[in-house]
Amino acid sequence: MSGRLSVSDAVARRRSVRAFQDRPVDRTVVEAIMRRAARAPSGGNVQPWAVRVVDGSRLAGLLAMMRRLRAEAPEGEPLDPPFQPTAGPPPEFVRRRMRNGEILYGALGIDRSDTAARAAWNEENFQFFGAPLGVFILTPRVGNGWQWLDVGIYLQTALLLFEEAGLGTCPQADWAIHGESVAAFLGAPAGYRLICGIAVGHTDASRPENRIRTERDDPFADDPDAAPPPRGDPA
Numbered sequence: 001m002s003g004r005l006s007v008s009d010a011v012a013r014r015r016s017v018r019a020f021q022d023r024p025v026d027r028t029v030v031e032a033i034m035r036r037a038a039r040a041p042s043g044g045n046v047q048p049w050a051v052r053v054v055d056g057s058r059l060a061g062l063l064a065m066m067r068r069l070r071a072e073a074p075e076g077e078p079l080d081p082p083f084q085p086t087a088g089p090p091p092e093f094v095r096r097r098m099r100n101g102e103i104l105y106g107a108l109g110i111d112r113s114d115t116a117a118r119a120a121w122n123e124e125n126f127q128f129f130g131a132p133l134g135v136f137i138l139t140p141r142v143g144n145g146w147q148w149l150d151v152g153i154y155l156q157t158a159l160l161l162f163e164e165a166g167l168g169t170c171p172q173a174d175w176a177i178h179g180e181s182v183a184a185f186l187g188a189p190a191g192y193r194l195i196c197g198i199a200v201g202h203t204d205a206s207r208p209e210n211r212i213r214t215e216r217d218d219p220f221a222d223d224p225d226a227a228p229p230p231r232g233d234p235a
Contacts, residue, residue: 010160017168018129018209020201025133025167027055030200033165034135037158042150048139049154049195052186055133062134062185066126069178076177080141080193083176092217100214107208125174131199136175138183138192151195158198168203168210171196 005013034051042048054062102112110117128134135158139151155171162169175182179194188194203210220226 005164007160010163014159014163014169015210015213016170017131017199017201017203018124018170019204019207020129020131020168020199021204023132023202025055025201027053027133029165029167030133030135033161034158037154037161040150040154040157042153043146046143046147046150048143048147048150050138050189050192052136052138052188053133054136054186059128059132059134062182063127065181065185066178069181070123070126077180079176080179083173096215096217103212103214104209107212109208125172126178128172128197128199129170131170131201133200135198135200136182136186137195137198138186138188139195141191141193155196155198162198162200166202167200170199172199 030053034053038047038049105112105118105121108121110121112118124130137151137155139147159169159171173196175197176194182197183192183194186194205211218229220229
């Protein structure tokens with residue numbers, strides 16, 4: 001036995017970590033993981049991603065820039081079409097999002113009516129929740145919608161590899177709200193746009209926000225031909 005997590009265990013254990021220990025993360029380990037994750041499949045093997053890692057003084061500079069941007073323009077920058085919200089999300093999306101908020105803010109002790117506290121907590125997104133290292137994934141502006149599927153597969157592959165390495169993560173699409181500014185700070189390749197950030201660090205297991213487990217609905221719930229899920233199935 002190698003002692004490594006199985007894929008099933010990594011999937012079951014992975015969670016979005018929103019509080020980290022005050023411990024550095026070896027940048028070379030993170031870069032190695034992102035390179036290994038590139039074994040993820042992509043249509044035609046186009047591999048439509050570029051990666052940037054920030055830590056130390058460079059991370060401090062980025063977070064300072066974000067505090068300024070959030071104070072000056074909290075609404076963010078114009079979003080690219082794939083990020084623009086569409087009207088009328090399905091009711092189940094609304095229900096799940098509301099339930100997720102109930103679980104998270106309940107663990108934090110933030111009342112639904114306390115809009116100031118909720119807004120302050122939301123700003124932690126743009127500080128990587130105190131993580132000592134951040135990863136950014138970018139993709140070319142040209143191309144088609146298929147590349148978004150490819151990037152999602154790459155992202156999840158990386159998250160599972162981080163879990164195997166004993167590192168906590170939180171994938172964050174909110175960084176795209178200030179995508180142009182962040183991409184410029186990172187020195188992104190010409191013609192690339194920011195997709196998301198990933199907070200990376202050692203999980204602070206003492207924090208309540210890291211002890212919650214969000215719920216999962218059965219993806220076969222509306223399929224009459226599917227067998228019922230096994231008792232105790234994590235889904």
